[in-house]
Amino acid sequence: MGKTKRSKFGQDNLAGILMSLPGLILLTLFVLVPFITAIVLSFFNVNFNNVAGPKFWGFEQYRRILFDPVTSPIFYKALLNNMTFALIVVPVQTGLAVLLAVMLNVKLKGIAFFRTFFFMPVVFPMSLVAIIWALMFSRDSLGMLNGLLNLFSFGFIQPIDWLGDPNIALLSIALLSVWAGVGFQMVIVLAGLQEIPVELYEAASLDRANGWQRFWNVTIPGLRNTLIFVVIITTIFSLRLFDQVFILTQGGPIDATQTVMFQAVTSAFVEGNVGRASAITVIFVLIIICITLVQRLVLRQNREVK
Amino acid sequence: MKLRKVIRLKLKQISAIAGVIAAMTLGLGVVAPAHASGAQEITVWAMCSETGEIAAAREQVAAFNGFYEGDYHATLTCKSNMGTAISTTSAAGLPSVFEFDGENLAAYVYAQKLHQLDGTVPASVFSNELVSIQAEGTYKDGHKYSVSQYDSGLGLYGSKKMLAAAGIKDIPTTWQKAWTATRFTAVLKALAAKAPGKKAIDIKENYGMGPGWPGYAFTPIVNSAGYQILTNGKAVGSLDSAKVVAAFKTFASWKPYVDPSADDKAFENGRVGLAWVGHWQYPAFSAKLKSDLVVLPLPDFGTGTKSGQGSHSWAISKNTSGDELGAANKFLQYIMQDQWILNVTDKNGAVPATKTALNKSVNYRKGGPLQLYADQLAASCGTAKPTTKCVTVPRTISAAWPVINTAFGTAVQTIWNGGNAQTALHTAAVTIDQDSTDNNGY
Numbered sequence: 001m002g003k004t005k006r007s008k009f010g011q012d013n014l015a016g017i018l019m020s021l022p023g024l025i026l027l028t029l030f031v032l033v034p035f036i037t038a039i040v041l042s043f044f045n046v047n048f049n050n051v052a053g054p055k056f057w058g059f060e061q062y063r064r065i066l067f068d069p070v071t072s073p074i075f076y077k078a079l080l081n082n083m084t085f086a087l088i089v090v091p092v093q094t095g096l097a098v099l100l101a102v103m104l105n106v107k108l109k110g111i112a113f114f115r116t117f118f119f120m121p122v123v124f125p126m127s128l129v130a131i132i133w134a135l136m137f138s139r140d141s142l143g144m145l146n147g148l149l150n151l152f153s154f155g156f157i158q159p160i161d162w163l164g165d166p167n168i169a170l171l172s173i174a175l176l177s178v179w180a181g182v183g184f185q186m187v188i189v190l191a192g193l194q195e196i197p198v199e200l201y202e203a204a205s206l207d208r209a210n211g212w213q214r215f216w217n218v219t220i221p222g223l224r225n226t227l228i229f230v231v232i233i234t235t236i237f238s239l240r241l242f243d244q245v246f247i248l249t250q251g252g253p254i255d256a257t258q259t260v261m262f263q264a265v266t267s268a269f270v271e272g273n274v275g276r277a278s279a280i281t282v283i284f285v286l287i288i289i290c291i292t293l294v295q296r297l298v299l300r301q302n303r304e305v306k
Numbered sequence: 307m308k309l310r311k312v313i314r315l316k317l318k319q320i321s322a323i324a325g326v327i328a329a330m331t332l333g334l335g336v337v338a339p340a341h342a343s344g345a346q347e348i349t350v351w352a353m354c355s356e357t358g359e360i361a362a363a364r365e366q367v368a369a370f371n372g373f374y375e376g377d378y379h380a381t382l383t384c385k386s387n388m389g390t391a392i393s394t395t396s397a398a399g400l401p402s403v404f405e406f407d408g409e410n411l412a413a414y415v416y417a418q419k420l421h422q423l424d425g426t427v428p429a430s431v432f433s434n435e436l437v438s439i440q441a442e443g444t445y446k447d448g449h450k451y452s453v454s455q456y457d458s459g460l461g462l463y464g465s466k467k468m469l470a471a472a473g474i475k476d477i478p479t480t481w482q483k484a485w486t487a488t489r490f491t492a493v494l495k496a497l498a499a500k501a502p503g504k505k506a507i508d509i510k511e512n513y514g515m516g517p518g519w520p521g522y523a524f525t526p527i528v529n530s531a532g533y534q535i536l537t538n539g540k541a542v543g544s545l546d547s548a549k550v551v552a553a554f555k556t557f558a559s560w561k562p563y564v565d566p567s568a569d570d571k572a573f574e575n576g577r578v579g580l581a582w583v584g585h586w587q588y589p590a591f592s593a594k595l596k597s598d599l600v601v602l603p604l605p606d607f608g609t610g611t612k613s614g615q616g617s618h619s620w621a622i623s624k625n626t627s628g629d630e631l632g633a634a635n636k637f638l639q640y641i642m643q644d645q646w647i648l649n650v651t652d653k654n655g656a657v658p659a660t661k662t663a664l665n666k667s668v669n670y671r672k673g674g675p676l677q678l679y680a681d682q683l684a685a686s687c688g689t690a691k692p693t694t695k696c697v698t699v700p701r702t703i704s705a706a707w708p709v710i711n712t713a714f715g716t717a718v719q720t721i722w723n724g725g726n727a728q729t730a731l732h733t734a735a736v737t738i739d740q741d742s743t744d745n746n747g748y
Contacts, residue, residue: 011310048393050745051418070736134512138568140503164723250516252716253723270517271709271741272393 035285042279048272061279075280078251078258079287081170085259086238088174089181094230096178097185102219104186105193115190119183126180126243133176134248137162163249166256173244173257181237185230192226193219228299232292239288260284345379346633349401351391353618354384358653363405366646370637378633392419400623402634408442408619409521409701409711411452415445416705416748421622424450426635431642434660438615438686442700452619453638455647456656459585459679460523460614462602465595468579472496477600481682481697484603484611487556494563497579505565507580508572515722517715521701522614523582524718526604527553529612529692529699535710536702537691539747541735545714546728553607554718554727561722584614585679588655592675601678603697610694613682616701617656657683705748706741713737 042061046054064071104115121129136144139161146159162172196219204214220227242261245251251258251266260280268277352363367382380403385391388406397419406414414420423443424432432440432450436457443452469477474493478484485493497506513519528535528545531553537544544550565572573581574594581587582604592599603611620641622634640646644663651658651667657679658664669676687696689703702710717734721727742748 014310045744047745048417051416052746070740135568139566140505140568142503143566143568161723166723250514250518250715250719252516252719254720254725266517266712269390269393270712273741 038278038281041275042282044275046275048274050272054275057275061275062283065276065279065283074255074258075260075263077255078260078263081255081257082239082241082259085170085174085177085241086235088171089177089238090231090234092174093178093182093185093234094227096182097189097230098223098227100182100186101189101193102215105190115187118186121180122183124180127247129176129180130244130247133244134163137172137176137248139164164253166254169249169253169256173241173248176244177238177241181234185234188230189223189226192223195226196222231299232295235291235295236288239284239291345374345376346629348378348380348403348630348633348637350380350382350637351385351388351401351404352382353388353405353407354386355618356654359650360384362646362650362653365649366641369646370640373640374636378636380633380637393417397624400625402626402630403620403622403637405618405620406452408452408454408616409707411443411619411621412445412703412748413705413707414621415451419624420451421624421626421631422449422451423453423622423638426622426631427453427638431639434642434662436657436659436661436664436683436686437688438683438698438700439659441686441688442616442703443619444703446703452621453642454617454619454659455641456617456651456654456659457615457683458522458617459657459676459682460526460583461604461678461682463573463581463583463587463591464600464602465573465576465579466598466600468497468501468576469493469600472500472579478602479600479678481603481611481613481678481685484606487553487605487607490605491556491560494560494580498563501578503565503577505572505578506563507560507582508565508567508578509582510570511564511566512568512570515715516719517712520715520718521711522616523584524557525701525714526612526614526699527557527607529687530604530607530609532609532692534689534691534699534702535714536704536738539742541710541738541742542732543735545735545738546731549608551727551731554721554731556607558721558724558727585655585657585676588669588676599675601676603678603682609692611697612687612692613698614701615683615686615698706738706745709741710738 041054043056043058044054045057045060065075066072100118104111104118138144138146139159141147141150141159143159143162145162149157150159160168163169200218200222201214204218209217240261241259242265245257245259245262246265249257251262261284264277264280264284267273267280350367352359352367354360354363363382363384367380370378370380383401388404389410392400392404392406392410392414397417400419411420427450431453432443435443435453438457439454440450442454442457443450445451464477466477472493473496476485476489494506498504510519510523513523525535528550531547531549533544533547533550535541535545565578567573569575572578573583573587574590580602581591604613605611620638622631622638626634642660644658644660644666647658647660647663648666650656651663655669657670657676658667664680665671668674670680671677674680682697685695685697687693687699689700690696692699701707704710713734717730720730
């Protein structure tokens with residue numbers, strides 16, 4: 001007792017620090033340092049190709065992104081697109097994931113095959129997925145989606161310009177993203193489902209609850225923590241939208257699929273405008289922190305130990 | 307107590323292991339594979355974009371090393387993304403010699419990454435180059451910064467059978483006889499009426515109608531309307547002038563006749579009778595269509611038919627000096643010989659960049675199937691305002707090209723998908739001019 005009082009900085013603390021040191025070093029190197037660099041760079045006009053060197057610009061980059069009548073509309077459109085995309089993808093992907101997980105949460109022989117099958121799109125790199133979907137989204141009747149729609153509607157539905165129609169382009173990208181990502185959420189929800197004690201279902205059946213009532217009153221509450229987690233990470237992933245846009249639409253048509261990350265990457269690596277790109281990422285991180293805080297406040301995870 | 311001992315022991319083990327690894331790395335660094343001692347080393351980066359080009363790059367480097375055994379030795383590295391590699395490497399980190407996409411010449415000179423070549427490379431190499439290539443390698447200070455082994459050819463390909471079936475008899479085979487835009491619209495209508503899928507042309511929409519392909523394929527529309535993208539360094543008043551807007555309105559009106567070619571084979575598989583694409587498709591097209599294939603100039607939007615030029619170029623990096631510079635110089639001269647130019651152009655189908663090599667090329671010499679490309683390049687407009695007497699126009703030789711390319715591509719995509727041509731081109735022009743102002747006109 002006396003020993004622990006004397007050495008406040010005991011062995012446990014030392015061990016704790018040493019163990020977390022590698023992780024902390026990596027976090028600092030790859031997250032903290034670049035972020036601070038981005039903040040610093042956002043106050044300059046700095047370009048990869050400009051040998052004149054960085055010029056201090058104060059808040060000019062931010063002014064251009066947020067307030068300038070010529071250059072700010074595209075940022076707000078990108079932000080709007082990101083929010084629209086998140087608002088579509090999060091409920092749809094989560095809902096679909098729950099549906100699939102519930103259907104696959106049975107102990108049938110060979111169920112592993114179906115679980116693998118639905119998970120496979122997650123494994124493919126998004127660039128590969130986007131290229132295949134480019135063929136499927138082709139705007140003529142040879143495109144797979146148009147062909148199928150035409151077939152099932154007996155010729156009533158005409159070919160749709162999935163990626164070229166400004167009103168549909170973002171929805172098309174959302175469709176492809178949901179298809180590619182739902183397996184990931186499904187697996188997490190599946191794990192959550194298997195945590196729900198079987199006794200609760202038995203009790204519900206004893207109380208003569210039907211399938212639907214069991215779902216709403218046992219499954220969903222039991223999945224609460226899992227669903228909160230899934231919603232938060234899906235939101236964060238959907239705000240990172242870049243690969244599909246880069247390969248399929250390049251932010252078009254008419255900025256219909258412009259996203260904040262796409263803006264940042266093209267500013268930095270196509271136009272070499274590192275200052276602008278840094279400012280975009282700083283603004284975006286602040287927005288994401290706000291969204292995450294709001295989500296955590298609204299969706300308090302149930303921390304009770306059962 | 308025990309824990310502290312354990313930690314100390316672990317630290318001892320870790321530092322021992324680290325020490326061994328450090329020694330090994332240093333040792334390996336010292337015991338490097340030795341080449342013919344005394345040979346001047348140079349590093350070479352090549353783009354190796356296609357299988358044929360990889361082989362060609364390896365062959366010419368191996369031949370160079372063999373020819374200059376004992377004097378010079380070149381080490382080749384293929385870079386899958388040369389653009390990013392160069393823009394993110396400082397001048398000091400660049401290799402002695404590298405290949406790059408010619409459209410970036412001005413950007414690299416501006417970033418002080420290229421060594422001036424006139425005065426080092428013999429003048430005879432430059433004078434043997436095609437006029438278009440000489441224009442491509444010249445910066446606004448009048449000096450030469452690159453040499454090229456090949457140029458590109460852009461035009462229309464046609465299927466004689468399908469054109470005949472549509473009743474089109476006035477097929478232009480020289481650039482002077484190009485269809486006017488109005489006549490071209492009628493041609494497309496006639497072709498579409500008779501085609502199996504009711505489409506007339508493949509403009510390689512699958513390459514992407516955003517930043518990228520339009521910067522090469524559809525900038526000739528701007529030029530054919532009588533303007534360059536920049537006039538006196540300004541895009542507003544040039545790119546968004548009335549004639550250019552009108553030309554793009556016509557272009558957009560062709561969309562119903564265009565096959566999106568998602569499988570990239572609309573022309574090859576006979577769905578359409580025309581294709582708006584460059585030399586790289588010639589091998590596949592001629593294999594499929596054989597004698598049915600015809601090569602035509604792009605339509606004329608008022609100031610004569612215009613076409614694109616420019617492909618990959620070679621340069622010496624700025625910091626190369628002394629003996630390394632001499633070796634790099636010899637490397638460039640070596641690969642600019644007809645033998646090595648033809649070696650790569652036979653594989654990638656491009657236009658040989660020197661007059662002597664061109665005359666030896668089966669496809670491009672007088673009477674060859676692709677003579678049109680050679681004739682177009684010989685009538686390069688260079689950096690002057692386009693007239694009816696010249697054809698190919700280089701992509702704007704300015705450090706602003708990446709911004710121009712993106713802005714122009716975005717405008718074309720907007721127009722192609724139903725947006726207002728005037729607004730789209732004006733927005734692009736304003737973006738380009740603002741970037742120029744931000745960088746003090748480069």
